[in-house]
Amino acid sequence: xxxxxxxxxxxxxxxxxxxxxxxxxxxxxxxxxxxxxxxxxxxxxxxxxxxxxxxxxxxxxxxxxxxxxxxxxxxxxxxxxxxxxxxxxxxxxxxxxxxxxxxxxxxxxxxxxxxxxxxxxxxxxxxxxxxxxxxxxxxxxxxxxxxxxxxxxxxxxxxxxxxxxxxxxxxxxxxxxxxxxxxxxxxxxxxxxx
Amino acid sequence: xxxxxxxxxxxxxxxxxxxxxxxxxxxxxxxxxxxxxxxxxxxxxxxxxxxxxxxxxxxxxxxxxxxxxxxxxxxxxxxxxxxxxxxxxxxxxxxxxxxxxxxxxxxxxxxxxxxxxxxxxxxxxxxxxxxxxxxxxxxxxxxxxxxxxxxxxxxxxxx
Numbered sequence: 001x002x003x004x005x006x007x008x009x010x011x012x013x014x015x016x017x018x019x020x021x022x023x024x025x026x027x028x029x030x031x032x033x034x035x036x037x038x039x040x041x042x043x044x045x046x047x048x049x050x051x052x053x054x055x056x057x058x059x060x061x062x063x064x065x066x067x068x069x070x071x072x073x074x075x076x077x078x079x080x081x082x083x084x085x086x087x088x089x090x091x092x093x094x095x096x097x098x099x100x101x102x103x104x105x106x107x108x109x110x111x112x113x114x115x116x117x118x119x120x121x122x123x124x125x126x127x128x129x130x131x132x133x134x135x136x137x138x139x140x141x142x143x144x145x146x147x148x149x150x151x152x153x154x155x156x157x158x159x160x161x162x163x164x165x166x167x168x169x170x171x172x173x174x175x176x177x178x179x180x181x182x183x184x185x186x187x188x189x190x191x192x193x194x
Numbered sequence: 195x196x197x198x199x200x201x202x203x204x205x206x207x208x209x210x211x212x213x214x215x216x217x218x219x220x221x222x223x224x225x226x227x228x229x230x231x232x233x234x235x236x237x238x239x240x241x242x243x244x245x246x247x248x249x250x251x252x253x254x255x256x257x258x259x260x261x262x263x264x265x266x267x268x269x270x271x272x273x274x275x276x277x278x279x280x281x282x283x284x285x286x287x288x289x290x291x292x293x294x295x296x297x298x299x300x301x302x303x304x305x306x307x308x309x310x311x312x313x314x315x316x317x318x319x320x321x322x323x324x325x326x327x328x329x330x331x332x333x334x335x336x337x338x339x340x341x342x343x344x345x346x347x348x349x350x351x352x353x
């Protein structure tokens with residue numbers, strides 16, 4: 001749910017990174033955090049297990065700049081990817097303005113991609129959203145690994161509605177900001193429509 | 195539809211929070227929307243990261259709300275976390291969460307009482323914000339309806 005505060009001249013939007021376990025959602029946020037100037041970001045909060053698996057969510061606020069005198073701030077969240085964290089994963093989608101689906105390009109993770117994408121659609125529906133209508137980007141992550149599915153094939157399998165598809169290597173930052181830009185642009189364009 | 199917070203409403207909410215802070219002898223008072231967006235904060239904010247606090251409070255309330263449903267409750271209307279020196283009290287007021295951070299200068303009992311006393315006024319103030327945000331009243335005055343692609347692109351050039 002976008003918040004527009006006329007007193008503090010701020011627009012606040014919520015973007016959620018979704019995807020199967022170990023696909024690189026937290027790594028996306030970590031790269032954005034590391035590569036952003038201190039004044040443009042808040043703390044990166046990670047609610048993770050002792051083994052650095054996301055337990056509840058990661059969160060960081062990011063300020064992009066000013067439009068028409070309003071500061072635009074994006075609240076970036078990840079969900080826990082592991083299947084058994086379903087209940088908490090669903091909670092994070094509440095009030096979402098845009099979604100990034102981080103797909104794992106490795107052949108052996110294809111079933112996990114399908115399952116997570118289906119789960120995303122279902123959980124969005126539970127909150128009254130339609131994946132076909134909300135701002136959405138598909139990121140094909142881990143393009144540097146040897147056993148990956150060719151990008152056109154992966155796109156053909158996972159693309160839902162002609163959404164932007166970004167090839168990425170989140171661990172080195174490749175495609176991370178392109179993904180963020182693609183989803184943020186859709187969110188702001190949506191604001192124009194409303 | 196976006197939620198629009200007009201200046202007048204914002205200052206009204208800030209005034210309510212200021213009164214609560216005084217009455218409850220609290221350190222900081224924050225109003226948060228259930229999805230994790232901070233609406234307003236008042237008090238000795240200093241180095242306190244209220245944006246992160248808002249997000250974590252919303253996560254906390256969402257998680258305990260999930261637990262409530264599992265045991266057949268609708269929700270837990272209040273949550274308290276007591277530390278050695280600093281404590282937090284959270285009240286669920288419809289779609290907003292009232293967060294009071296307090297120390298030894300106050301007590302949980304006083305904070306609970308004062309939070310409850312102001313909750314009706316805060317609920318009404320937020321209901322008014324929701325009415326302001328309804329399509330009929332909002333669209334014509336939105337500053338972004340004429341935003342250009344170039345303006346959106348410029349945000350990413352700055353970074």
